[in-house]
Amino acid sequence: MMTVIGIILTLILSVLFPGIIAITKAKVSGRKPPFILQPLFDILRLFRKTTIYSTTTSFIFQLAPLVYFASVVIALLFIPFFGDTGVFSFEGDFVFFAYLLAFGKFFMIIGAMDTGSSFEGMGANREAFYSLLVEPAYFLLMGSLALLSNYISFAGLFSALHFNTDLAYLVIPVSVYVFLFITMIENSRMPVDDPKTHLELTMVHEVMVLDNSAFDLALIHIAGWLKFVIYGTLIANFLINGQESTLIKSLEFVGINILFAVLIGVVESFRARNKLAKNPQWIIMLSALAIIVFITTLIITSKLILN
Amino acid sequence: MTSSETTYKIRNNQSVPLDRIPTYDYSEFRVLMIDLLKNGENHCVNYFAYQCNNRLQFIACVASDSKAIIHLLAHEMDLSATVALQSLTADIPALHLFEREIHENFGIAFTAHPWLKPVRFAHNRKNKTAINDYPFYSIKSEELHEVGVGPIHAGIIEPGHFRFICNGENVLHLEIQLGWQHRGIEELFVQKKKILERSTLAENIAGDTCIGHSTAFVNLWEGLCNYVPDESLEFARTIASELERIAIHTGDLSAICADIAYQLGNAVFGRLRTPIVNFFQEWGGNRLAKGLIRAGKINYPFTPELATRLLEILKVYEIDFDEISAKLFNLPSALNRMENIGEISPKEAYIIGTVGMVARTSGLNRDIRSSHPYNLYQKMDHQPIIKQTGDVHARAELRVDEIKQSIAYLRQLLNKVPASKQPEDHQFVSPANSFAISLTEGWRGEICHCAITDDKGELLAYKIKDPSHHNWMALAQVVRKNEISDFPICNKSFNLSYCGHDL
Numbered sequence: 145m146m147t148v149i150g151i152i153l154t155l156i157l158s159v160l161f162p163g164i165i166a167i168t169k170a171k172v173s174g175r176k177p178p179f180i181l182q183p184l185f186d187i188l189r190l191f192r193k194t195t196i197y198s199t200t201t202s203f204i205f206q207l208a209p210l211v212y213f214a215s216v217v218i219a220l221l222f223i224p225f226f227g228d229t230g231v232f233s234f235e236g237d238f239v240f241f242a243y244l245l246a247f248g249k250f251f252m253i254i255g256a257m258d259t260g261s262s263f264e265g266m267g268a269n270r271e272a273f274y275s276l277l278v279e280p281a282y283f284l285l286m287g288s289l290a291l292l293s294n295y296i297s298f299a300g301l302f303s304a305l306h307f308n309t310d311l312a313y314l315v316i317p318v319s320v321y322v323f324l325f326i327t328m329i330e331n332s333r334m335p336v337d338d339p340k341t342h343l344e345l346t347m348v349h350e351v352m353v354l355d356n357s358a359f360d361l362a363l364i365h366i367a368g369w370l371k372f373v374i375y376g377t378l379i380a381n382f383l384i385n386g387q388e389s390t391l392i393k394s395l396e397f398v399g400i401n402i403l404f405a406v407l408i409g410v411v412e413s414f415r416a417r418n419k420l421a422k423n424p425q426w427i428i429m430l431s432a433l434a435i436i437v438f439i440t441t442l443i444i445t446s447k448l449i450l451n
Numbered sequence: 452m453t454s455s456e457t458t459y460k461i462r463n464n465q466s467v468p469l470d471r472i473p474t475y476d477y478s479e480f481r482v483l484m485i486d487l488l489k490n491g492e493n494h495c496v497n498y499f500a501y502q503c504n505n506r507l508q509f510i511a512c513v514a515s516d517s518k519a520i521i522h523l524l525a526h527e528m529d530l531s532a533t534v535a536l537q538s539l540t541a542d543i544p545a546l547h548l549f550e551r552e553i554h555e556n557f558g559i560a561f562t563a564h565p566w567l568k569p570v571r572f573a574h575n576r577k578n579k580t581a582i583n584d585y586p587f588y589s590i591k592s593e594e595l596h597e598v599g600v601g602p603i604h605a606g607i608i609e610p611g612h613f614r615f616i617c618n619g620e621n622v623l624h625l626e627i628q629l630g631w632q633h634r635g636i637e638e639l640f641v642q643k644k645k646i647l648e649r650s651t652l653a654e655n656i657a658g659d660t661c662i663g664h665s666t667a668f669v670n671l672w673e674g675l676c677n678y679v680p681d682e683s684l685e686f687a688r689t690i691a692s693e694l695e696r697i698a699i700h701t702g703d704l705s706a707i708c709a710d711i712a713y714q715l716g717n718a719v720f721g722r723l724r725t726p727i728v729n730f731f732q733e734w735g736g737n738r739l740a741k742g743l744i745r746a747g748k749i750n751y752p753f754t755p756e757l758a759t760r761l762l763e764i765l766k767v768y769e770i771d772f773d774e775i776s777a778k779l780f781n782l783p784s785a786l787n788r789m790e791n792i793g794e795i796s797p798k799e800a801y802i803i804g805t806v807g808m809v810a811r812t813s814g815l816n817r818d819i820r821s822s823h824p825y826n827l828y829q830k831m832d833h834q835p836i837i838k839q840t841g842d843v844h845a846r847a848e849l850r851v852d853e854i855k856q857s858i859a860y861l862r863q864l865l866n867k868v869p870a871s872k873q874p875e876d877h878q879f880v881s882p883a884n885s886f887a888i889s890l891t892e893g894w895r896g897e898i899c900h901c902a903i904t905d906d907k908g909e910l911l912a913y914k915i916k917d918p919s920h921h922n923w924m925a926l927a928q929v930v931r932k933n934e935i936s937d938f939p940i941c942n943k944s945f946n947l948s949y950c951g952h953d954l
Contacts, residue, residue: 173718262598266935335784338712342605343939345598346710416784417712419792420620420936 149394150225154377157401158369159184161376164402168409187365193358200260201355208255209360215248216367216374222298223377226393227386229299237297238286242279245330248367249275256352263344267352270420274336274348277427278329284434285322288315288441302381311444316382318437322430323382324407327375329427331368334412336423346420376401457483458513458522463823464674466887469903472510472523477536480526484511488543492516494804494817496890496899498549500557501912503905505530507557512888512901516816519823521888528559535560538567545804548920571630571953585628587614594618598935602631609949617935625930625938627923632953640913646672646746646879653900654741657917657951662688662695663893664915665744667900670825671889672746675902676879680747682827683871687753689827690761690864691731691740693857696894698727700850701772703946707847708779710940711788719775726764733760746879752871762865765858776851789844793929793941796841803925807896807918809945812849813841819892831860846944883908893918895948917951 163180170177179185197206221231222241230237249271256268290296292311293304305312329336332349344351353364380400384393418426442448459472475483487493498511507530513522528534538561540547550561551570561567568586589597595618602610610631616624639652653668654661666688673680701724708716728738735743735751743751779785795805800813810817818835820828836852838845881904889900896918905911926945930938 169714173714174722175718262596265596266598334712340714341710341712343710344600344605345938346936346940412712413714415713416708416782416788418784419787420934422787 146225146228154373158373161372161405164405165409168406169413172413187362190362195358201258205255205258208251209363211251212248213363213367215244216370219244224299226384233299235296259355263351270348281430281434284438288438291441303386306385323379335418338417376404458524460520463890464670466675466885469884472525474525477526485542487513497916499914500553516822535562538564540564571633611949620934622930622935625927627927629952632950636954637913641910657948660893661739662691663898667889667891667898669746671900675887683869685826686869687749697854697857699894700854706943710943713785716779747877748874750874755868758865758868792843792937794842795929804921805925806921809922812838812845814839819890819897823890843944881908919947919951
């Protein structure tokens, strides 16, 4: 039941997500905010346009946005919804989930390389590098949860987490923090990348999709929105106790995601982007936090005995 | 024989009969130029050639940074002569672009010039094919890659091509190819005979320095024709010049914030620029101050009511400006993007011959307002603001400090608004066979206009030099050893003019 409601809510939220960020950013800087569905209108406009392919590209370039989009949609079906499993759930699904997203990203990267443009090469190179750096943080964190709960599927991990309240106080805040910034990196937002810039030389994600147009570009944008809500839902899983009624869980879920979008808007308004060379250092910091959680878990579960 | 006795010395906005300028053999001229420019206090403000009765006349103007004098010296050669001149660039690198321009316009060969490349799209020049196959510097290496940006850019800016040679994310070399905006504006000055046409041309040399260039033109024309402007004209020009500085600097700060993705700064500085440019609208009916500066008159006299209005605007402006500047310069993430990025050392800045903001952020005291004062700056004791670090941070901070200084000057000036006359057209008569020079300090830096008249008193040649002329090379140099992703912020902190260079 929760899974169905969850997926419907996820789809609705993903459409509202970029609008909420835009409204937050406009409000805090004293500008007139756009209509919440403006990003959706932009997407509809893209759908009406004709896709243009550079003559130097091959079928890879045309395939990449589809594969990317599909990988994100399938990943969405793995997300557990607060006590309920996702549409697909099996042991080790969180590993599959991570590499499904990586698979989509891999296609975007080779699609970008396919154009032969020096800009796209630069963007692909940066995006691949950051994804590579963020991976340890994700796996260390999920590994810790697996150790803690003795489950190796998303649904198991999260439900066990909430039965054990003492440990939850320790693990949840750090996990939420790390996931928050994994989201920012995976979606190429501040402080790693500036989605608003028009400057090709400083972009990460935007410059990688510079040659995509119309339908393909729309798919890439929608996949980006979905990824936001996927991570937002994972974060919500840390916070929402599966024992509550469906209505309360749904409200909490929507509330957390809106709060998440507002938070992103606020972060992006009041600070400057990282210097590009500082990004790796900053991303590795997340892995360092995850290592702390991991070692703490080892000690708690008596797998690591300190004398 | 020292150089001080061998040149004709002129002050800003003065004119001189052409035959008073000492003319030398090229070899002597060359020695004298090196002698003058090896002195750290001098820099070349203009060096150009013009055609006169089948002869090519070369005039060099070297300004002192400490004394209010400009040295003039000349050499000449037969137009049909095929002698090659020994380049000065190897000794004085700051002259490279002047020599390249002469080479392109008249086909003069310079020997031992290390960088004799095309300057512009040369449709009205001697060599019309030069730009088609631009000889970019390249390095043959498997590890390095080239990134070409422009001439069409993602933002609404002017065209220019940037060719980077990178090692991964680091820039080894940047070459900037300009010339796409060439309009032949110097020729138009000679062709258009009416003073109104010429004033309008001056306003459009570089759209963002409307006041700077039009003031240089009117000061030059009045100086050439021995017209002494009354105080109200000088007052209006000084007020307009400082207002333009405030408006453009504020806009630049907003753009710098946009480039480092600091949204709050971008929004607030962007909003603060508006009341200043809107004041231009109230005053002269145009937000960019077009039509405001005219030779011998002002069509929109500055009234005491406007003064009251401006003081109100500045009061409101300053509160928000102080707050957001304090925020920007105390924000760790913003400082991280600005400090030690795009550094240019005082030595490099001197060798390149930088002027204006770029010079002042690298410890060079180059400000025409203090060294060659004009208009009301003659009565003000202007102290240039000098920064030492030469990085993006220094250039941003200089803008903040100069805005504060300009506001203080405006308040001081607005205490007493001189009464204006009714605007009426003065009949300017330009003397025959004369040379006149005018220097102004636009917001970007030193602007130099030179005019030469023929034996009937008609304009024979008009020479414009925007501060961008010197500073583009500085931009190309500072990007080296920086990350390619920091190029936009370096570029923005310089904010150089494309059409000011391309003319």
